[in-house]
Amino acid sequence: MKIAIAGFGALGSRLGVKLQKAGHEVTGIDGWPAHIAAINTNGLTVVHDDLPPKKYFVPVVTPKEVTGEFELIILLTKTPQLDRMLTDIAPIITKKTQLLVLSNGLGNIEVIEKHVARDQILAGVTLWTSSLVKPGEIHTTGTGSIKLQAIGHADAVSVAAALNQAGLNVEITQDVLTAIWHKAGINSVLNPLSVLLNANIAEFGTAGNGMDLALQILDEIQKVGATQGVKVNITDIMNDLTDLLKPENAGNHYPSMYQDIQNGKRTEIDFLNGFFAKIGRQEHIDTPFNALVTALVHAKEDIERVKLAKKQETFEI
Structure with missing residues (x-):
């Protein structure tokens, strides 16, 4: 699956690596120039628990630079910046694009509804964690899970299957609120x-x-x-x-x-x-x-x- 992750910070980077390792084509979207430059130049460094650091190469661009079409966009932008992110990446959102919001906080669904039809929206919560230590480096620990639900008629089954390919422990729920x-x-x-x-x-x-x-x-x-x-x-x-x-x-x-x-x-x-x-x-x-x-x-x-x-x-x- 071709996947973009909008908000490629600590958690976005962790999910991006796991999805890429599972064979998905992943593009990160972020607004921090130093972080973008570090990843695109030297790769993303991941330190998991007490294991030696590993390098991963996931392309990362700014919201206004991203191009192409994506089957799934995972939204991890913080709620105060979500509307701006969706406005900036509007050119890559087609009627076939599904958007999964995993950002913390309440009010995200209402923001997304201003930009796309309800049938394109999936809402979820995640217990995966990650820390951004410095530009281009994250530290991860433990495991996590995701619960998601289609708000309208989005294809929750296909999205959950793609994420579970990456070991993200996804469960479909009928009461995401x-x-x-x-x-x-x-x-x-x-x-x-x-x-x-x-x-x-x-x-x-x-x-x-x-x-x-x-x-x-x-x-x-x-x-x-x-x-x-x-x-x-x-x-x-x-x-x-x-x-x-x-x-x-x-x-x-x-x-x-x-x-x-x-x-x-x-x-x-x-x-x-x-x-x-x-x-x-x-x-x-x-x-x-x-x-x-x-x-x-x-x-x-x-x-x-x-x-x-x-x-x-x-x-x-």
Whole structure:
């Protein structure tokens, strides 16, 4: 299958390598010039667990440079940049192109519907992880899975088969919205708290009150979900959190929000905890924990961006 991955960062790179190794023709699409140059010049370096580094050569281009036709486009662009990405890659999207969104956060489907018919959309969630260490190099750990559903009449079976060829452990579900809220619950715990506690997932697990904080966040999400007709199962989310703490799963991983903060980027907090706080206000549901976490992460964004700017000024001098 001819596949493009829009958002060829940490996770996009990991999935791209696995798909290419399975025999699919893969093209990466990204907006970070240094990352693109590093991969196209020296290849993508992948360090998995404690194994020696390996090099892979996957072509990567900018959104405005990509050409051709693709059977599948996997969208891993963060929600705040998704509309812009779809606008830029519009020339490669035909009526036969299927789009699978695996980005974290809520509201992605509504954005994609502005660009293509519902029958071209598949929505999914993934527990695969990856860390972008520097341009052209990712570190991966453990394994993962994907749940997906056709929003209209997209061919979920063929897409799942192609991804499973690459060992991506794909399951077709008929209730992806519940799965998306489930994943958003996990991310609304691990992403912001890893930032605020300066910890990877396993280190978060060593905090004596870490799971108490998680329960406070999830209790609010469950109440908000009930107003939207979505059943949020706190027990299932807590079980998944416990599994993710293990080093053999994702314990050694720093979530994407932590990586964004370190790189001076704006995070997707408004599409996780901020989203739940917003819906809570609209539905008159108190969400003090999610609102506070959102405000603190925004403050952290500002602080780290100023620090990074000062470092760059020092380096230039």
